[in-house]
Amino acid sequence: MPMLDLSIDELLTTTRAVRKRLDLTRPVEPEVIRECLSLAVQAPTPGGMQNWHFIVVTDPSQREALAALYRKSTGSPGGQEDILKHMIAAAADEQEAAYLTRIADTPRYLTAHLHEVPVHVIPCVEGRAEKLSATRQAAHWGGIWPATWSFMLAARSRGLGTVLTTLHLDFEQEAAEVLGIPYEQVMQVGLIPVAYTLGTTFKPAARKPLEAVLHWNRW
Numbered sequence: 001m002p003m004l005d006l007s008i009d010e011l012l013t014t015t016r017a018v019r020k021r022l023d024l025t026r027p028v029e030p031e032v033i034r035e036c037l038s039l040a041v042q043a044p045t046p047g048g049m050q051n052w053h054f055i056v057v058t059d060p061s062q063r064e065a066l067a068a069l070y071r072k073s074t075g076s077p078g079g080q081e082d083i084l085k086h087m088i089a090a091a092a093d094e095q096e097a098a099y100l101t102r103i104a105d106t107p108r109y110l111t112a113h114l115h116e117v118p119v120h121v122i123p124c125v126e127g128r129a130e131k132l133s134a135t136r137q138a139a140h141w142g143g144i145w146p147a148t149w150s151f152m153l154a155a156r157s158r159g160l161g162t163v164l165t166t167l168h169l170d171f172e173q174e175a176a177e178v179l180g181i182p183y184e185q186v187m188q189v190g191l192i193p194v195a196y197t198l199g200t201t202f203k204p205a206a207r208k209p210l211e212a213v214l215h216w217n218r219w
């Protein structure tokens with residue numbers, strides 16, 4: 001698959017959460033998804049367990065069903081809509097409220113268009129985490145995030161945009177039914193919409209200065 005001309009540092013700094021710039025009309029070849037996932041499974045896994053699975057959803061009715069669960073979650077009490085409304089209401093001034101309203105538009109766009117995104121990738125892990133101790137949970141969840149991020153980086157290097165989402169997990173059991181996942185044995189950890197991007201130039205994010213978060217030798 002053709003690769004974008006990006007240095008490793010550019011790849012690491014410009015793999016952004018893409019929502020409004022997903023090309024909803026351009027098909028994504030199954031081979032490019034396979035290629036990205038074959039790179040993803042080179043990531044570390046706790047104890048070499050490789051207890052990961054990736055469900056690639058391209059069927060329109062399956063995507064619609066997942067998007068409906070995602071929409072239901074955003075509208076639930078305490079869900080994304082509530083959080084966005086509270087954030088805007090708590091803004092210090094009109095300028096900040098206008099800025100937050102603009103920012104809120106982006107997750108809302110994804111909510112409205114998720115069913116149109118040509119590929120949904122659902123990373124899963126064998127075994128449920130609910131009854132594990134915090135230490136065991138760290139390894140359980142930790143087993144899937146490096147591979148998930150590698151997938152997102154590989155996708156970006158091939159001109160695809162992604163965004164890590166977790167909201168549909170409010171209705172994980174219903175999503176498991178949609179996808180035929182054995183819920184008691186296999187846990188979904190997110191849903192990654194994947195599409196070619198509209199344009200390929202992305203900027204690094206604004207971040208707190210490193211000094212504010214860096215602790216050398218001790219807190």
Ligand SMILES: Cc1cc2nc3c(=O)[nH]c(=O)nc-3n(C[C@H](O)[C@H](O)[C@H](O)COP(=O)(O)O)c2cc1C
Nearest residue numbers: 016017019106107110163164165166167168205206
């Ligand atoms: C663990 C995790 C869960 C997230 N869940 C969602 C989600 O459900 N929906 C969504 O639109 N974005 C979700 N995001 C994306 C973030 O809201 C945010 O847009 C992203 O991290 C990019 O932020 P940045 O522009 O500061 O890099 C999630 C991100 C992470 C790391």
